[in-house]
Amino acid sequence: MRLTKMHGARNDFVVGDARAQPLSDASSFARWICDRRAGIGADGLILLEPSTVADVRMRIINADGSEAEMCGNGVRCAARWLEEAGEGERVTFETRAGLVRTELRAREPEYLVRVAMGRPRVVPVIVNGNTEAYVDLGNPHVVLVRDDLGAIELEATARTLQKDPQFPSGTNVHVVAVRNAGAVSVRNWERGVGLTQACGTGAVAAAAVAIGRGLSVSPLEVIVPGGRLTVEWDGEGEAYLTGPAVRVFDTQVNVGDAAFR
Numbered sequence: 001m002r003l004t005k006m007h008g009a010r011n012d013f014v015v016g017d018a019r020a021q022p023l024s025d026a027s028s029f030a031r032w033i034c035d036r037r038a039g040i041g042a043d044g045l046i047l048l049e050p051s052t053v054a055d056v057r058m059r060i061i062n063a064d065g066s067e068a069e070m071c072g073n074g075v076r077c078a079a080r081w082l083e084e085a086g087e088g089e090r091v092t093f094e095t096r097a098g099l100v101r102t103e104l105r106a107r108e109p110e111y112l113v114r115v116a117m118g119r120p121r122v123v124p125v126i127v128n129g130n131t132e133a134y135v136d137l138g139n140p141h142v143v144l145v146r147d148d149l150g151a152i153e154l155e156a157t158a159r160t161l162q163k164d165p166q167f168p169s170g171t172n173v174h175v176v177a178v179r180n181a182g183a184v185s186v187r188n189w190e191r192g193v194g195l196t197q198a199c200g201t202g203a204v205a206a207a208a209v210a211i212g213r214g215l216s217v218s219p220l221e222v223i224v225p226g227g228r229l230t231v232e233w234d235g236e237g238e239a240y241l242t243g244p245a246v247r248v249f250d251t252q253v254n255v256g257d258a259a260f261r
Helices: 026-034 072-084 154-161 200-212
Strands: 002-008 011-017 044-049 056-062 090-095 098-106 112-118 121-127 130-136 140-145 172-180 183-190 194-196 220-224 227-232 239-244 246-252
Touching: 002 072, 011 072, 026 044, 026 056, 044 072, 056 072, 072 090, 072 098, 072 112, 072 200, 072 239, 072 246, 112 200, 121 140, 121 200, 130 200, 140 200, 154 172, 154 183, 154 194, 172 200, 183 200, 200 220, 200 227, 200 239
Parallel strands: 011 044, 056 090, 140 172, 183 220
Antiparallel strands: 002 011, 002 246, 044 056, 090 098, 098 112, 112 239, 121 130, 130 140, 172 183, 183 194, 220 227, 227 239
């Protein structure tokens, strides 16, 4: 199978076209290929599959073999992969979170893709006795707003929340610090991966909370360890995420290799 290593704000993925060559065990393959010592190394595997309701189906398999509903950085990488394969500048993806539309915005000086992310649904949730924000974007997010990013032991807090009965399928967790009305800083912990350099759906979740509380305005720059993303949201309708999609290298592996079984 031909594979492409890509990243969006250093949230990295291996992209494979499974439309002509399906995988019998995508979970085991993802664990192998995402291993940073025994495989290519990535936060997740993106598989492109046939769809009857969209241009293509995108599956995102986390590094631990679990499957996510949606991935904002990953879908931009998939959009670039398809555009460079001659499949158009606008792509509609079928995902477990619903239909997601992407549009190429620039090739130079960096390759930028804009994603229609759906309508964020923000509700209060109690975490460690405090009222925090829970955001549903087709996948789950807990957003903790603090004066500085170091105010939370993010990894420890996130791992504890995976056992919280309020989140039966686990949850992504983000800590947000407002820089000014036009920019926030965010750190991310993702289910099935751990701490990541960026999280696209997490950036939208963080922006939705900051904008909804009147702390920030749209468009909002979201500064993450791996780079910068832009979120547009009017507080009611669909949110949009714009950010880079970087192609790192192409390679080929033997999917019959016993190493991942």
